[in-house]
Amino acid sequence: MKIRVGFEITHTFQQPTPMLAMLNVHPSREKDLLTSDIISASPYAPISVYTDGFGNLCSRMTAPAGDFTLRADAVVADSGEPDVYAPDAIQIPAENLPDDTLVYLLGSRYCETDRLSGLAWSLFGGVAPGWGRVQAIVDYVHHHIRFGYGFARATKSAYEAHEEGQGVCRDFAHLAVTLCRCMNIPARYATGYLGDIGVPKDPAPMDFSAWMEVYLGGRWYTFDARHNKPRIGRIVMGRGRDAADVALTNVFGPSFLKTFNVWTDEVTE
Amino acid sequence: MKIRVGFEITHTFQQPTPMLAMLNVHPSREKDLLTSDIISASPYAPISVYTDGFGNLCSRMTAPAGDFTLRADAVVADSGEPDVYAPDAIQIPAENLPDDTLVYLLGSRYCETDRLSGLAWSLFGGVAPGWGRVQAIVDYVHHHIRFGYGFARATKSAYEAHEEGQGVCRDFAHLAVTLCRCMNIPARYATGYLGDIGVPKDPAPMDFSAWMEVYLGGRWYTFDARHNKPRIGRIVMGRGRDAADVALTNVFGPSFLKTFNVWTDEVTE
């Protein structure tokens, strides 16, 4: 299967402003790029690229004053398989986890493990460890949080999302990640493209999506507490501890987001 | 100068429990270790060591049920010089910062840059960038927060510390770190030994200390908003984005902290 992905994002700046963007397809999907996903800036600005401590591709640039548009458009090869389902995947005891998974057990900006640990153990302490316990967490989050685009708030944390009972895909992911970590299951936050391949067409404007990856049985698996079913055509852009690590853009000065378009569609011809 | 440092910490566990400890002298001080700072466990438990993503030495072990004591005692060579004072150190524009300092501009578990940005710019926007701006931040934090051991709380963030106006050295550091990041100055959290060499003897029981490191003029400098003056004999153990990254111990199960002793004294003979 081939999927066309891309975006066009315009900010308005009052003065030249440095910014970071995490808008490339993740390096783990690089081999699948049938055409380049190079980011173009209009008006032109030089872009330099680096890899952050979590393995994500980051672009640095200084936006000029006025309107500034970033754009990319690429075709990505995909197996067409849905998210892997592995009900026998076991929970690895904390003492046997690989060293580099341990950071995904700790608290982070939007994932207050210290505040939600009691809740987590009271809800899931009685569920058998492993895939089933993660699914129980995902089910709980899926039903506890009411989805609505109006519920988005940049400072909202997992604890707050739980208290308020409403949020966007980012909040579903933060809460599920936090509850998994409380149960000693490494969990990380992922963001990227997710279209509607294989599901009814969503009338809302496309946006980037966010989901959770958990470490079970020696590898990372995808769970999506917002949709709560395996999906086809997920194309990851960034991974980290939470949204603070994988902001699509970080702007170091005042700015205004003028337009925002994302696309991800199966190429059928 | 030679400084003797060490600790003895006893937890009580109800069942065998995995734990992490960040209790070694930081690798950057390894060459100064005149005697080994190896951690001993009593009763014996095998300890394995790894380096985390921030460059800190971490020890992993499984504590048995009952009392479990970790202990180390070492002699460290030190130049005897106070924290470096460099009033001419400039603030590097965000677009010129090295890639690996950028993570220290972002929000983290206890440093909510998104919530304190307005405050930071209103207070320090009018202060010339560079060393002086950092010092203004440190002065502000030093006077705004009232120190008291009773004000410690594991979940307290920089925003909460600012609201409450009281805290311990960890809170002074978190607030100073957060305000620096809001002003686009990379700032990280550091923890380690700090005795009373060169200052009046502190009658309170010794504890580990926490402070801030900021990136100015191409390198990291130490600032200590709790004490707000250059100190002698600071021996770093861990560095990270905030206390969530450099917890001295992380215990993956219920536990009780039974005793806690720390020492750091000049060796004079």
Added chain:
Amino acid sequence: MKIRVGFEITHTFQQPTPMLAMLNVHPSREKDLLTSDIISASPYAPISVYTDGFGNLCSRMTAPAGDFTLRADAVVADSGEPDVYAPDAIQIPAENLPDDTLVYLLGSRYCETDRLSGLAWSLFGGVAPGWGRVQAIVDYVHHHIRFGYGFARATKSAYEAHEEGQGVCRDFAHLAVTLCRCMNIPARYATGYLGDIGVPKDPAPMDFSAWMEVYLGGRWYTFDARHNKPRIGRIVMGRGRDAADVALTNVFGPSFLKTFNVWTDEVTE
């Protein structure tokens, strides 16, 4: 497309011997694992896993005395697309390369850039930079080295392979990597599964394969100097500077390789 991959490798040891294995599918293909590629040891030995500085999954274990077999068998989803062909990909000037690609310009154990720089410039200095220059290097290596299983030698370097004019896929890759680096094109060594999907069946016993990845136009592309044509179903296991970084096994003591089987076939049903 689904591809079944796996191996069974038996060493004989005279005494318990620590060893490292880089025998998992690379983390960048983790999402494609439809069934687990977990490594089993027979007789049983505990295996611990870590990620090395190049992003590869490494397994550590202590083999007991006697025969010791490692085995894995997994099904991997694949797009079925051949290696990407991008003749317009430009060569990025050295001063604009991302920092983390620079290590792939330097010499390494089997890639003596200092010894082959004169040759490289004399052969390829007149070829326009970019994809075409890499292809010219790959063509040169493909024709200069004569393939033969009998030409394998663990200590053979790129310089030696060039002198001798014969080698195995590892030597083709080392020489191409070295010549690219001499021309200031970042190049790394990759190893993994490569079957005969889409090409005539190879009567020789399956082995792991090795190839080159080069950094052009902002991303890494695959080139294979041994076969010199785009192939389908390449599944990477390890990446590094050369074979020293991605040895499939590293044994810290005397051993004898008793049997070695590898499979990689399209699953058709």
Added chain:
Amino acid sequence: MKIRVGFEITHTFQQPTPMLAMLNVHPSREKDLLTSDIISASPYAPISVYTDGFGNLCSRMTAPAGDFTLRADAVVADSGEPDVYAPDAIQIPAENLPDDTLVYLLGSRYCETDRLSGLAWSLFGGVAPGWGRVQAIVDYVHHHIRFGYGFARATKSAYEAHEEGQGVCRDFAHLAVTLCRCMNIPARYATGYLGDIGVPKDPAPMDFSAWMEVYLGGRWYTFDARHNKPRIGRIVMGRGRDAADVALTNVFGPSFLKTFNVWTDEVTE
């Protein structure tokens, strides 16, 4: 003790040429910098800084055509203690070594463990593991290699240095590193300033020095096969697998080294 260190290096270029420099004091000595070691370029060229995969500070710049001078001059605080002597430090079995030390057991560009393993085991297999075995290796190298500035050669490896029996400090270090690795002792190559504090004044012009660090008993210790005695005032600049990882300068084009001055002296006032 305070030590003044610095250098002035002039290359001549025929055309603008990108280059890398590893000429800062190592980040692990940052806290000891009483004055800045910032590198100045003359004529002016913008310098950007990054940290490589081994933790070293690297500077990138594009040198203009003509003479191009890099210079730094700093005062560094030092404990004045000689290299640590720890005859009881044990050799950690390979299966218990921390993951991130394992890369220092493998072969590298100038350290052909595969070629020297037989020699190593025949010479040192009978020496008890631990500090004494490392000292035996260092003694062997110290006596086997004849020192002479005329014996320097950029492509010389440990194997070649052993065959030829002559070399400079870099070759002493490479050979000692290689023999340690063959015996399963992690060993890395270090370079930096080493003056003549506490020893008779050396009439030869100052140069940077190179030495070995080995991992014993849970930490890294310094050994210097060239001098073979503890020294005072060693100030590390770079660490890596061998000289290929820590070249003081890497120039991506033709150049001529015109002048080269290094200083490192105790400040006595």
